[in-house]
Amino acid sequence: MAVSAGGLLWWAEQPITLRSSPLDFRIAAGSSLRSAITQMREAGIEINPTLLGWLARAHRADTAIKAGSYAVKEGTTPHQLLDKLLKGKVTQGDLTLVEGWTFRQWRARLDRHPDLRHDTQGLSEAQIIERLGLTAPSLEGLLYPDTYLFDKQSSDLDLLARANRAMQRKLEAEWAQRSGGLPYKSPGEALIMASIIEKETGREADRELVAAVFVNRLRKGMLLQTDPTVIYGLGESFDGNLRKRDLQNDTPYNTYTRPGLPPTPIAMPGQASLRAALNPAASDVLYFVARGDGSSVFSRTLDEHNQAVNKFQRGGK
Structure with missing residues (x-):
């Protein structure tokens, strides 16, 4: 296929044909431009892979595609699509995990969320703990209540790992500033107390x-x-x-x-209960x-x- 520079520029400003609008798609981490184009076409974006490849190379951007979840709508042009991929203009889901809730309540909310990939489905709590690389009898109290933003179709395991890391950071910070003479043998005992305070x-x-x-x-x-x-x-x-x-x-x-x-x-205590x-x-x-x-x-x-x-x-x- 031979296309002049002027023809490529004209094509780059024409609306893309979409299977539906708006259309969500995801580019996996580590994807090459060719792989990204395949993923977009499979998601329902009817775009000429050769022309998009030429357009990316013309912008010296064929190796700069950013992974993540994206959304495009009717009227989007190849130039706009490429700009979105290069700047990482991803779409995000959000999930609020509430202070004082139990892991059972959190898991029910995770399982219902339409924008998450449910990799924990069918797993026991012990299996989830193992997948997270933790050594604990339960996830109760080990996840920090907050509103989490994530790329759509991210794994629910990734979100749980983030919530666990956040709780570890918060607990370590509050433990470092604790009052003297407290009757706790470890930060874990303080976390148990914080969960009681949260519920009371x-x-x-x-x-x-x-x-x-x-x-x-x-x-x-x-x-x-x-x-x-x-x-x-x-x-x-x-x-x-x-x-x-x-x-x-x-x-x-x-x-x-x-x-x-x-x-x-x-339960899952918030920072105020940890501090108290x-x-x-x-x-x-x-x-x-x-x-x-x-x-x-x-x-x-x-x-x-x-x-x-x-x-x-x-x-x-």
Whole structure:
């Protein structure tokens, strides 16, 4: 095929024929120009590979194609398409993973996301942990809650790896700035505490005092007696109503029957809870009870606590 320079320039400004509009396609990492053209044609972009190759070489850009997810729409020209590929103007998906959610809840959201490639489908949690190269009994607490942007059709494993790296960075940074004398043997124990604080805190202003209650209890060898750990231990059998028999049912996560921290985190804590766990309020409070408006009443003695419970939980005067 012989095309003059003027003919190539004319062709470069003509609209491309697309199977649909807008049309999404992905260029795999390490793709050559020839491979990228093949991937685009397979996705439904009807473009002459020879002419696009000549156009790229004319721009000295035949080795500068950037991988990623892209979108083109009706009216796009070969010149515009090439510019998009050279500048890496990728399209992105986004996913918000929420503070206080469990891994089970996170995984359900990942599985429903239309812009992710679901490489974890059919894998057990233990198999996902192995694929991520981690040594942990559970992914609970090991993933940082945030909004993640990603190239469309990226692997859900890649997103989980990013969330894990983010949590490691956040935990290391907060551990390095921790208060002295805390009753934790490792950053992992602080992470467990942060997850409890995350589930127990209804108001931002109370977070450091909630942390103080649990830290003080650990220091004194008192039972933590926190409902969210019990609920976590009940798993899918929890029906939304925590009963007295549940508090008496001994599981590894029942902090009414077992001393110390539970064996793993019970949710994904955010940075504020990490910070509170490692920098609790300087207070000798040992109890708290919810007012019913999202805030809590904190007490130093059991008598004070019982009065608060009577007032706010039992309707006493």
